[in-house]
Amino acid sequence: xxxxxxxxxxxxxxxxxxxxxxxxxxxxxxxxxxxxxxxxxxxxxxxxxxxxxxxxxxxxxxxxxxxxxxxxxxxxxxxxxxxxxxxxxxxxxxxxxxxxxxxxxxxxxxxxxxxxxxxxxxxxxxxxxxxxxxxxxxxxxxxxxxxxxxxxxxxxxxxxxxxxxxxxxxxxxxxxxxxxxxxxxxxxxxxxxxxxxxxxxxxxxxxxxxxxxxxxxxxxxxxxxxxxxxxxxxxxxxxxxxxxxxxxxxxxxxxxxxxxxxxxxxxxxxxxxxxxxxxxxxxxxxxxxxxxxxxxxxxxxxxxxxxxxx
Ligand code: NAD
Ligand code: UDP
Numbered sequence: 001x002x003x004x005x006x007x008x009x010x011x012x013x014x015x016x017x018x019x020x021x022x023x024x025x026x027x028x029x030x031x032x033x034x035x036x037x038x039x040x041x042x043x044x045x046x047x048x049x050x051x052x053x054x055x056x057x058x059x060x061x062x063x064x065x066x067x068x069x070x071x072x073x074x075x076x077x078x079x080x081x082x083x084x085x086x087x088x089x090x091x092x093x094x095x096x097x098x099x100x101x102x103x104x105x106x107x108x109x110x111x112x113x114x115x116x117x118x119x120x121x122x123x124x125x126x127x128x129x130x131x132x133x134x135x136x137x138x139x140x141x142x143x144x145x146x147x148x149x150x151x152x153x154x155x156x157x158x159x160x161x162x163x164x165x166x167x168x169x170x171x172x173x174x175x176x177x178x179x180x181x182x183x184x185x186x187x188x189x190x191x192x193x194x195x196x197x198x199x200x201x202x203x204x205x206x207x208x209x210x211x212x213x214x215x216x217x218x219x220x221x222x223x224x225x226x227x228x229x230x231x232x233x234x235x236x237x238x239x240x241x242x243x244x245x246x247x248x249x250x251x252x253x254x255x256x257x258x259x260x261x262x263x264x265x266x267x268x269x270x271x272x273x274x275x276x277x278x279x280x281x282x283x284x285x286x287x288x289x290x291x292x293x294x295x296x297x298x299x300x301x302x303x304x305x306x307x308x309x310x
Contacts, residue, residue, distance in 0.1 A: 001050075003065065005105025007058050007099065007106075008072035010037030013113070016215050017070060017222060022048055024223075029064060033057040036075045041178050051217045058095035059087075062102065068138045068226060071099045074148075075202040076115075078141065078269065079184030085143035090148030093154070100158040103165070104230040111226050112155050112166040114235060116276055117145045127223060129170065129235050135283075139271040142270040150234065165205050165230050169222055172278045176215030176298065179307035187212060190250055191303055194259040204268030206247035209275045213240035214298030217291040232286055239278035242293040252295070256303055 004021050008014040009030030014037065021028050027050045030042055034055065045051045058073040075081040081088045096112065102109035119127045120135035135145045144247050158164040166240050176188035183189075193200050223239035244252075250263050283289045 001025060002067045003029070005029045005031060005064060005069045006072060007095065008037065008054070008074060008204070009078075010034060010039060010041050011072065012183070012217060013174060013218065015041035015178055016219050017072070018042060018045060018051065018174070018297055020219050020223065022051055023241065026050070026107050028052070029066065031056050031058070031062065032073065036077070036080050036180065036183070038180070040233045049090070058098055059090045061098045064102070067260070069099050069103055069108050070113070070222065070226070071095065071110060072113040074113070074144075077184040078144075081144040082140055088143040089147045091094070092144070092151045094153035096154045100154060100164055104158060104162050109165040109167065110155075111169060111222065112151055114152055114168050114170045115148050116145075116170055116172040116237070116239065116278065117141065117150050118152065119276070120145060121271060121273040125275055126279040127237065128279040129237055129282055136271050137241070140157050141271050153289065156233070159233055160207055163307045166233050167225050167228070168213045168234040168235045168236070169171050170235050171218060172213050172237065173210045174215055174218045175212055176302055179302075181306065181310060184250065186210070186246060187299075187302065188306070190253040191306045192310055194253050194257040195303075195306055196260050197259060197261055199264040200250045200254065200261050201266050202246050202250055202263055203272065205244050205265065206250065208250060208268075208272060209243045209245050209269065209277065211243045211277045212249075212295055212298070213238070213291050214293035214301070217293055220233050221283060221287060221289045224289050228286060236282050236286065237278040237280055238283055238289070239280065240295070241277055241280060242295055243275075243277040244295065246275070252267065252299060253303075255297075256299055258273050
């Protein structure tokens with residue numbers, strides 16, 4: 001039985017990861033400060049004697065004996081990470097330092113939940129791991145993008161300088177059950193708006209693209225990466241290469257929910273990336289991984305979930 005720490009474990013992705021790790025027979029410690037996560041996301045796991053829930057902020061050091069650490073603590077929705085940008089930087093950077101320091105002391109393996117946002121508003125399409133990105137260091141997204149980029153730098157240097165066993169995953173837009181209804185990200189926004197019969201808010205002209213992966217595919221990729229030999233550190237892209245405009249996404253949601261909601265156009269936020277699609281050749285080659293759930297199937301499951309909570 002492995003002892004595993006999941007920071008940000010009460011969030012959307014973290015809760016699915018904790019669930020899967022428990023199913024595989026591990027001992028899981030879920031650490032969260034509940035900024036965007038909720039106890040509700042993991043309450044069904046509390047009866048399991050191999051699950052522990054800890055209220056803690058990763059900007060302060062944390063001491064525990066574990067074999068593996070998944071570092072997911074960080075708000076992920078632009079609305080939430082821009083709410084307190086200084087705190088977002090601290091969470092990414094100090095959180096990485098604290099988890100790397102812990103991994104170094106106890107000789108644990110540590111995985112960093114990085115992001116496609118390290119590519120910024122990309123000039124290379126699709127994005128390969130070798131691309132350095134196109135990020136505005138003083139824009140509204142910088143607290144998240146640069147925080148995550150600095151975290152990658154810390155991971156790579158703890159590996160080189162201190163032999164810490166690291167893994168870096170660059171996660172592309174992921175959706176599914178347990179996204180917070182007020183999370184502000186596009187998939188949850190459109191579904192909640194459609195189910196409530198409210199206007200569907202497209203920012204800009206809706207021609208910007210994203211590639212959406214279903215949460216179960218991501219969790220599979222994350223665990224596969226953690227289990228690779230120590231010589232493989234990543235970064236590796238994990239995402240679904242299916243690429244859609246926000247207009248196409250809105251039309252899909254309207255059709256699948258059979259709503260009377262109308263599309264309205266609102267201003268495009270500053271520095272909003274125009275296109276995003278992962279090149280997943282490396283994940284295919286090293287992890288034998290590719291996504292299995294297409295957008296229609298994933299959206300159907302997510303819509304079912306939101307029907308039960310909205
Ligand atoms: P989320 O907001 O649902 O989860 C983040 C969790 O971290 C929450 O439970 C929150 O309370 C917790 N947290 C935030 N600051 C903390 C702190 N200082 N100390 C302890 N806990 C803290 O978002 P998510 O979608 O589940 O994202 C999880 C991770 O994956 C994040 O690191 C995010 O950057 C990364 N990621 C997500 C996506 C995506 O599309 N969902 C894409 C790229 C990267
Ligand atoms: N978006 C939108 N309407 C919304 C929320 C988001 O049109 O109600 C757009 C947003 O401007 C961006 C895309 O959808 O172009 C994805 O936004 P999200 O916040 O989900 O993720 P990110 O921009 O971080 O990829």
